Amino acid sequence: MARPTPLSGFPELLPAQRHVEQQVLASLAATFELHGFANVETRAVEPLDQLLRKGETSKEVYVLRRIHDTEGDAGMGLHFDLTVPFARYVLENAGRLEFPFRRYQIQKVWRGERPQEGRFREFTQADIDVIGRDTLAFHHDVEVARVMLDALGSLADPGSIGLPGFRLQVNNRKLIQGFYTGLGVTDTDAVMRAVDKLDKYPEDRVGALLVQDAGLTPEQAESCLALARISAPDSSFVEQVRALGVHHELLDEGLTELAAVIEGCAPLVTDRVRIVADLKIARGLDYYTGTVFETRLDGYESLGSICSGGRYDALATDGRTTYPGVGISLGVSRVLVPLLGKGVVEADRSVPSAVLVAVVDEESRAASDALAGQLRANGVPCEVAPAAQKFGRQIRHAERRGIPYVLFPGVADQAPEVKDIRSGDQTAVDPATWTPPVEDLHPRVRRNPQEQL
């Protein structure tokens, strides 16, 4: 087999990079569990009719065929998100779940995209959702925003993993639909689709779209753009909207809800994670019915929204019972793969081992194994040198892996000695009780100080 080359769109990590990803996933899981979210894992495949239900979004699905089956495909495809499988899981297990049901789900998803720079065909998402039976109180919209802010705040904590900061942008579909309706617009979806383009096009081009495609008068178009310009880190946006002079019952409801999300999140805001009411956020193609979320990574705005979601009135339905839900999905690979690729965050060693136990000669390997066993009994990750080379070569073996300590077995009656290979300090220790300082116990993930944003 010749040396294989990477498959475009299927990112893989080296061990030290994977350690960063593991720490990120563990931090996310810990925060979600602190908020009472239970973990669920669904199978990778769903029946094709479920995956294609929202046909107009023309998702790029991978279809499966058994290799020995010449008669056609297996009627199944790989899931392209975690929402479709979760909705199916809830319907399938509704009788055995307690509602409102809070779950988090961290899994790979697949999209059959054409190979293209920056487009992933396999990537990891971390989703949280709260789902109710028949009804779901609005305060859960505030809750999911709080939980995700808390989770992102932990990731951006410089004392922890130290990712760049995050900005959660919130809007409300009732607010914008109520505003458009109050303006006298009938095709509010066309307006939303045009406003959704403000990220890509200059404002006057979107204004022209509003007139030409959505059939608005220039005055209506200008009002829509004025609404989209409003952005505030607190509930002051309410007065700014009122000042535009549009009135509608749905607008009032949306303003109240959006203000409640912003105010409810205020206690969690820091300089690393912020929340803003951003009235141009529409998430045009999705089926949201109230709160909508997007998120930008500071310094990496070109990635687009890396964490999005909102409220669905019917996340799932079996015809008799409807399950409303609200959730947010974090694109873990979308954030991490570029940061790891540029070395913005890194781990300081490529192995879990804090200690390399040296081997004096192959005859005494069992003694080195026993020393390693003593360290492990105290929770110290370690490995035994693969060959009884000269100690200098064994030390370089540790160095290449970033292992900070080498433990030398005592010969004859001497006590074992441990060397900190960074400082060169070497001292006699009792292997039954000695442990490295807690900060050396596991690989450290750190923001690379050379990396400027």
Next chain:
Amino acid sequence: MARPTPLSGFPELLPAQRHVEQQVLASLAATFELHGFANVETRAVEPLDQLLRKGETSKEVYVLRRIHDTEGDAGMGLHFDLTVPFARYVLENAGRLEFPFRRYQIQKVWRGERPQEGRFREFTQADIDVIGRDTLAFHHDVEVARVMLDALGSLADPGSIGLPGFRLQVNNRKLIQGFYTGLGVTDTDAVMRAVDKLDKYPEDRVGALLVQDAGLTPEQAESCLALARISAPDSSFVEQVRALGVHHELLDEGLTELAAVIEGCAPLVTDRVRIVADLKIARGLDYYTGTVFETRLDGYESLGSICSGGRYDALATDGRTTYPGVGISLGVSRVLVPLLGKGVVEADRSVPSAVLVAVVDEESRAASDALAGQLRANGVPCEVAPAAQKFGRQIRHAERRGIPYVLFPGVADQAPEVKDIRSGDQTAVDPATWTPPVEDLHPRVRRNPQEQL
């Protein structure tokens, strides 16, 4: 959408069952890392030519096709094990890895089996391997056996997860091939394939196969069966083999290696995890060249081997460099899905929350949220009641989920009170400092005492 039904072969777990699986996976990862194994995760897909390289095993592969691609499949399939992808990962990244390279990998694998009772089409494996460049010392065979024994010992620890006990069965291909060659047998592969059937067929039927299919004399066949009958928890098997009077250099080498594995593992043996030299283990279809492993779960022998592996002289090769390896693969789903299905192990609640924070009325929900925030700051998983119902109903809400404590916010000047809903005890607490006893902090996984083996 009508209520969906499960897909045969794609097991999914309820939240409390998934918690058990998460604990098992965390325990495995912790042990592997204590032994210095780094985690690797590979993409789900491999090029079809790689998956089908060992064509004669006729693996059941799922092939992928992009749904909008009418011209044929994508040339990729889902991996059916973690060995093929790991070998490819090593070749692809050889210049950036340090050898010998220890890695663990815990991922789903897929097999396009026909739907059938007990056959999984998606399941989780946990693999450890040590891989060298050009050479790999034999002591790594002892190492991987020790690591897996340690990992299984933690799973079977009644003070921890409390799975049933495990019995690791070891043999050595050099031993059996040297024995057969020393007997004068030429087609040793045919003998191994016949001996491999001792699990399914009575001994005399295997004896007949040895004569008819492998062309042995009745005396040779009897010697092969006598070898296969040997089984010992210590190196006493060496004398038993010697007593059969067969001599060959390769046999001597195999005896020495197998004795070293058995003796090297002795310090890790307990009444829950045992190791045995079992000379009928052959793993006929696989490409092992030395040590071979199988494992039985006590009381569930009908599951077959749930953890298998061995030594490959060439786990990977790019034509110029060869990478020998030794590893073991644990079938996590194969063990857990039946145990969870029968309720042999279970978690005592369906949510991570240790505390439900009650809500006095919707106007004071923010006060309950703030109390929950104080608990979380001390690492206490908790959730806030979804509705300000009568306290009795809020307590029942906690009870249905198995949440052990309810925290009632103090009204007016009163301190908050916490109720242990198992005992009914209720006491005033300071939410800034109160935490539940550590054993109540997270869902407990326990062996169901009603379940007899």
